[in-house]
Amino acid sequence: MFDFRIVTTWFDELLRVTCGLGNFWTVLIECVVVGLAILLAYALLAIVLIFMERKVCAYFQCRIGPVRVGWWGTLQVFADVLKMLIKEIFAVDKADKLLYYLAPFLVIIASVGTFSFLPWNKGANILDFNVGIFLVTAISSIGVVGIFLAGWGSNNKYSVLSAMRGAVQMISYELSLGICLISAVILTGTMQVSGIVEAQTGPLRWLIVQGHVPATLAFLVFCVAGNAEANRGPFDLAEAESELTAGYHTEYSGMGFGFYYLAEYLNLFVVSGIATTVFLGGWAPLNIGLDGFDAIMNYIPGLVWFLGKTFVVVFLLMWIKWTFPRLRIDQILKLEWKYLMPLSLVILVLMTVCVAFGWTIHY
């Protein structure tokens, strides 16, 4: 298995020994490089995801999607980004300008913050705290404030309505999201992201296999709640275009709107990424206990495994989005508070019982 630490130690040695820099400058340069890498990956993935959404949506609706710009429409997203970058940003009259300009940054900070917790490969965790998973849920809650302030700062009744809906929905679904993550933490016994993935390496060690019934249920609940948390269909009534124009970002143009657009797609990716990390083994390859098969699987680098699994989950969520009709706000809240939340509590108890009695699958 390729260990990314080879690259990071080489770079560290290069700065410290070959260039002879002190501790302070080394850490500073490394932080800047890692930060740039995160933002680059963020932007590239956003482009890939937007293109994927267009094509997937088109095929679900029996169309072929964008085909004119570039080969098979591949340059369409770049054209859109260019358009968005050169648009003028202006605030509405009598709006709270400070909050109007601040809100997109809060949303993007929450999105990038959770994005940098994902485990890309063995030894390639960017943020790896001992409170990892808990901190992810904490940072994702900043996004709620951003959405709300966007609605408030726009001075538009549709935006305020949509912001209210969005905030209520996100706060509600955070609960079952958190409880599902806790059930995974019970199984692995650690909250550190690298530790959770490490516990899933080896034959038949993915949590969804290890924790069989409760883990599978937790994964399904996590996908539903995560879809709602990312404000995507069928839970996208915060931006229901038929009744609220475009929801909380109605009054935004240019990159202000671009930030919300980016954050929506990357939140989808982050939710899928965390589902992958926690339940499907992150970068851990598919091992089934046969030596030859496992050896071949271990030759595939972790990055490929991680991206592959994540994009499978992304595709599942897109499938759901373009298949189911949109829910009403009372239905959304009823689904969470009367069905998903009690269900996730039951899962939590089930998982605790399974772990306490050792009823997990050990190979």
Next chain:
Amino acid sequence: MARLIMFAVLAVVILASAVFCVSTKRIMRAATALLFVLFGVAGLYFLLDYTFLGAVQISIYAGGITMMYIFAIQLVSKRTLQGLSERWLGKRTILAAFIALAGFATVVVVLLKNELIRNTVVEGDSLSRELTMDTVGQTLMSADKYGYVLPFEFISVFLLACIIGGLVILNHKKKEESK
């Protein structure tokens, strides 16, 4: 060195947001500035390697308390949209100054008594004292001498009482409306 720079940045953010929070006339802006003060404090916890406390600070204050303030502001009245202002009153200024002074004195006494500055600035750079999650969890749930199970359970009961109280008030209003 790096810690000192980070501390200076956080201190500027905290102080500037705090001053903005109390001096702005728009209540929504005040709530947002409060959010940044709380983020700054969370940053200080991370600087001290109290990652758990930092995560709790972000989760509870950003996700919980600030959202609650914002929802409460929504419920107050339409006038919050226009911008509230309050005049400075002589008596109140004196009282406020007195309270501020008392708070400042408490902080200074605690700092000097526990030699916190020396402990964090001098020794903090050399050793990392990150607590493992196991320790935090076991202390939170243990009934031993330094265990926190009683306050933990008390807070859960308290929160349950708050929820039930909220539901009762809501039901009361609904009944009055239906009459």
